[in-house]
Amino acid sequence: MVVSIKTNTSALVALQQLNAANRDLDEIQDRVATGLKVRNAKDDAGTFAVAQKQRADLDAYSAVAQSVQRGINILDVSIAAMETISDLVIEMKAKAVQAADPSLDNASRALIDADYQAFASQVSTIIDAATFDGFNLLDKNPPVPATDNLNVLSEPDADPTKAITVAAIDVKAITTAVFGDVTNLANAQTEVAALNTMLQNVTSALATLGGNSLRLSTHSNFVQTLQDSLTVGIGTLVDADLGRESARLQATQIQQQLSTQALQIANSRPQQILTLFQG
Structure with a gap:
């Protein structure tokens, strides 16, 4: 050696x-x-690049989730308003039926009409107040343009053609626009018939809103599942x-x-x- x-x-x-x-x-x-086992590109360039893309997707899905949740909140407010309006219409019908009693005089009907008009005014107030984050799905003027609809993000590319659309409703057209008075027998009878139709329309609008709320809730759960999957995937790639x-x-x-x-x-x-x- x-x-x-x-x-x-x-x-x-x-x-x-x-x-x-x-x-x-x-x-x-x-x-x-x-x-972290992969903290930057120096640790593993390929893995870091894949993880960064998934992080971008995760952040984008967070924005989607926020948009969907905002839509759910708007619908919750709209549904609560429509349920209250439905209750008021039922009260108004009871007043109209009471005023349609042939045995009553018009002075008595005038007293009933005062309550009737108070309910009608309350319906209008509720429609105006059914706002969340500056958006009111119910207070629309006919004809309701597409721009008044509620459009919610459905995926991270923010493609407007893939947005979830909830049609706006002109609630005043099916409620306050047709309210009259019950100061005489003929008017009271007319209001009873109108309120029957109105109650059907309000119930139909409620069903539509409820269906849209369920649709958004389902999509919210789906987005949350995707976020969870991405989080797990990123962790698998970079976590130590x-x-x-x-x-x-x-x-x-x-x-x-x-x-x-x-x-x-x-x-x-x-x-x-x-x-x-x-x-």
Whole structure:
């Protein structure tokens, strides 16, 4: 074996092993500190690129979820308003039937009409107040244009042709626009018939709103499922296995200690050359 003080091969090998152990320790400590095995493109360019795309999709789906939830909230307000209007129409019908009693005089009917008009005014107030985040699905003037419809995002590309559309309703056209009075027998009888039709229209509008609310709720659940899947997928790509890293940490620390000892031994060998020249 060649003995040289110029080139200490053993020391070089030991130093390489020590440097490798130190790099591994730095990597392990970074993963433990951040919880990520792929934190940036330097760690794994391909995996990082895929994860970034999925993160972009996840953020986009968050915007979709917000849009859908806003739609659900608008519909909740609209449904609550229509349910109240339905109750008021029922009360108005009772008043109209009461006023249609042939045995009553018009003075009595005038008293009944005062309550009747109060209910009618309340219907109009509720329609005007059925607003959420500046949007009212019920207070529309005929003919209702498509721009008054509620359009909700359905997917992250924000393609308007794929939006979920909830048609606006001209509730005043089926309620306040046809309200009259019950001040005489003929008018009371007319109102009873009109209120029967009105109640059918209000019930139909309620059913439509309820169906649209269910539709948005179903889509909201679907979007949440997609978000969960993306979150799991991103985690699979970039999250560190802390159990595995813990095992690596112990093994690498031992390797570091052994490499340090090996380097110390290798560095002491050139001193042994002096013994060859001692007489």
